[in-house]
Amino acid sequence: MAKIVSIHSFRGGTGKSNLTANISACAALRGRRVGIIDTDIQSPGIHVLFGMDEQHIDRALNDYLWGQCSIEQAAYDVTPSPVTDKGGAVYLIPSSIKSGEIARVLREGYDVGRLVDGLRGLVEHLRLDCLFIDTHPGLNEETLLSMSVSDALAVVLRPDSQDYQGTAVTVELARRLEVPRMMLIVNKVPAAFDAGAVREKVETAYGVPVAGVLPLADDMVRLASAGVFCLRFPDHPLAGQIRAIADVIVS
Amino acid sequence: MSDELLEADELRTLLSLVDAEQSRADVLMNVVIPIGAALAYETEWATLLERIVRDAMKLCTADGGVLYLHNPKTAGEATATDALIPVIVRVDSMGIAVGGTRETVAALCRPARGGSSVADAAASGASVNLPDAWDEDAAVWRCAEAERFFELTEYRVRSCLDVPLRGGGGGGARGVVIGVLRLFNSRRPEDHTISPFEPGMQQVIESLCILAAAAVESYVRQQRLKDQVRELTVRIDESRKGHEVSLITQSEYFKSLQSRARALRAGNGNANGNGGGG
Numbered sequence: 001m002a003k004i005v006s007i008h009s010f011r012g013g014t015g016k017s018n019l020t021a022n023i024s025a026c027a028a029l030r031g032r033r034v035g036i037i038d039t040d041i042q043s044p045g046i047h048v049l050f051g052m053d054e055q056h057i058d059r060a061l062n063d064y065l066w067g068q069c070s071i072e073q074a075a076y077d078v079t080p081s082p083v084t085d086k087g088g089a090v091y092l093i094p095s096s097i098k099s100g101e102i103a104r105v106l107r108e109g110y111d112v113g114r115l116v117d118g119l120r121g122l123v124e125h126l127r128l129d130c131l132f133i134d135t136h137p138g139l140n141e142e143t144l145l146s147m148s149v150s151d152a153l154a155v156v157l158r159p160d161s162q163d164y165q166g167t168a169v170t171v172e173l174a175r176r177l178e179v180p181r182m183m184l185i186v187n188k189v190p191a192a193f194d195a196g197a198v199r200e201k202v203e204t205a206y207g208v209p210v211a212g213v214l215p216l217a218d219d220m221v222r223l224a225s226a227g228v229f230c231l232r233f234p235d236h237p238l239a240g241q242i243r244a245i246a247d248v249i250v251s
Numbered sequence: 252m253s254d255e256l257l258e259a260d261e262l263r264t265l266l267s268l269v270d271a272e273q274s275r276a277d278v279l280m281n282v283v284i285p286i287g288a289a290l291a292y293e294t295e296w297a298t299l300l301e302r303i304v305r306d307a308m309k310l311c312t313a314d315g316g317v318l319y320l321h322n323p324k325t326a327g328e329a330t331a332t333d334a335l336i337p338v339i340v341r342v343d344s345m346g347i348a349v350g351g352t353r354e355t356v357a358a359l360c361r362p363a364r365g366g367s368s369v370a371d372a373a374a375s376g377a378s379v380n381l382p383d384a385w386d387e388d389a390a391v392w393r394c395a396e397a398e399r400f401f402e403l404t405e406y407r408v409r410s411c412l413d414v415p416l417r418g419g420g421g422g423g424a425r426g427v428v429i430g431v432l433r434l435f436n437s438r439r440p441e442d443h444t445i446s447p448f449e450p451g452m453q454q455v456i457e458s459l460c461i462l463a464a465a466a467v468e469s470y471v472r473q474q475r476l477k478d479q480v481r482e483l484t485v486r487i488d489e490s491r492k493g494h495e496v497s498l499i500t501q502s503e504y505f506k507s508l509q510s511r512a513r514a515l516r517a518g519n520g521n522a523n524g525n526g527g528g529g
Contacts, residue, residue, distance in 0.1 A: 139499065141504060144499070144504075144505065144508055145508060148508045148509075148511065148512035148515075149512070149515060159483070161486060164485050164486060164487060165486075165487060165488060165491070165492065168487040168492045169492050169495045169496055172492065172496045173496060173499060173500070173505075176496075176500055176505075176509060177508065177509060177512050178509075178512060178513060178516065180516070190476070192472075192473045192476035192477060193476065193477065194477045197477075197483070198483075201483060201484070201485050202485055204485075205485035205487060206485075
């Protein structure tokens with residue numbers, strides 16, 4: 001049975017979309033069929049990491065939500081060649097980057113129930129082993145809904161006070177929604193910080209396992225939106241850490 | 252002596268100076284800088300300090316070395332009024348290697364005292380090079396910290412070089428002095444006799460000390476950050492959290508989500524069919 005995994009953060013700038021792309025790619029490198037749905041409708045971006053030309057995005061999640069296409073029609077096969085070699089696949093359902101479409105969502109909202117149907121449809125039609133949801137930062141109806149249908153929730157946070165507070169609220173809501181598995185990923189940790197101490201403090205504070213403590217990596221910053229880091233630099237120590245997180249999440 | 256011979260002598264002198272400079276540049280590039288790079292990556296405090304002394308001794312074939320630091324625990328924050336504490340002592344010919352990872356140096360060496368060459372080097376920020384540390388006029392060793400060492404052993408310090416370790420923080424362009432490296436009894440490689448520290452070698456050791464000071468300061472800065480994160484508390488305002496959580500969980504939307512999530516996980520596939528309105 002497919003796993004639905006929400007990757008969430010309370011605030012923007014945590015590196016959530018970048019991590020989602022990398023974790024998904026690592027899971028696919030293990031020979032899995034992986035889907036990624038960009039539900040960050042207000043500020044989409046994960047498609048860029050997979051090299052999708054925005055001019056060629058004919059249909060997006062928005063079209064499905066307005067009833068203008070089926071969910072699988074909005075899914076693009078973005079399988080990178082190293083993943084193909086391993087027998088895996090990556091499908092991406094982007095959000096529209098057209099400003100009119102974004103404004104419409106903000107103005108009118110959308111039927112979040114249709115989003116749930118879409119998630120289930122995707123898993124079925126694309127025969128996915130795992131579906132990752134790249135959520136909008138913060139807490140709104142869509143993010144709560146994503147959590148409620150997820151088998152696992154990974155919350156990305158940075159080691160700073162605002163993220164700590166917001167993550168505490170997110171974790172509590174996820175508990176109330178009885179999300180079966182929850183984990184934290186501490187990202188952008190300054191190099192001088194002791195990763196072991198950060199892990200221990202965070203796990204103790206939230207009572208939630210930490211799947212990984214990732215450094216603020218210059219190489220990752222340099223690559224920025226130009227590609228999926230783990231595929232470009234598979235031998236980099238950071239890629240190894242992300243692979244380990246992916247293994248924990250999909251295990 | 253003819254003018255031609257004079258010119259030839261001058262030329263030879265100039266050429267030998269050029270050779271000496273070239274040879275010093277080679278030592279810097281091939282020996283000192285690699286040592287500095289290795290020091291910068293050293294992750295153990297005691298090992299870092301030991302390496303500074305050991306590598307400097309090796310460079311100038313010194314028989315002994317002592318590393319003094321202002322407040323060894325906070326080397327990067329030293330002030331000129333702090334005592335210079337000996338932290339590493341090595342004397343190869345006597346098989347002495349104390350401090351760092353080994354036993355305390357207190358039994359062998361005292362903190363630097365005013366008027367000594369170590370204190371002079373620290374106060375002036377400039378090296379003190381003593382071809383012979385025994386001051387016959389005053390009948391004292393100018394490297395006075397070694398007194399206890401003299402009391403305890405038959406060993407005598409003759410040639411002595413005290414080089415300040417200048418850090419980057421404060422103290423103007425030259426930086427604040429965070430410690431002093433003392434090297435003594437340079438031995439000629441060919442016959443092992445004690446000889447003064449040559450000016451060229453002094454410059455090489457001064458270059459090494461710049462890199463060593465940077466490594467010490469960098470280590471202290473990193474350690475301070477690590478200490479901060481060890482003390483880091485993940486502070487969560489529980490009352491604010493409770494308020495924010497209850498605002499959401501009391502909404503009808505959340506309650507319906509809860510019941511549908513429960514049904515979904517209980518295996519009722521239709522539970523998600525009628526999502527909450529957007």
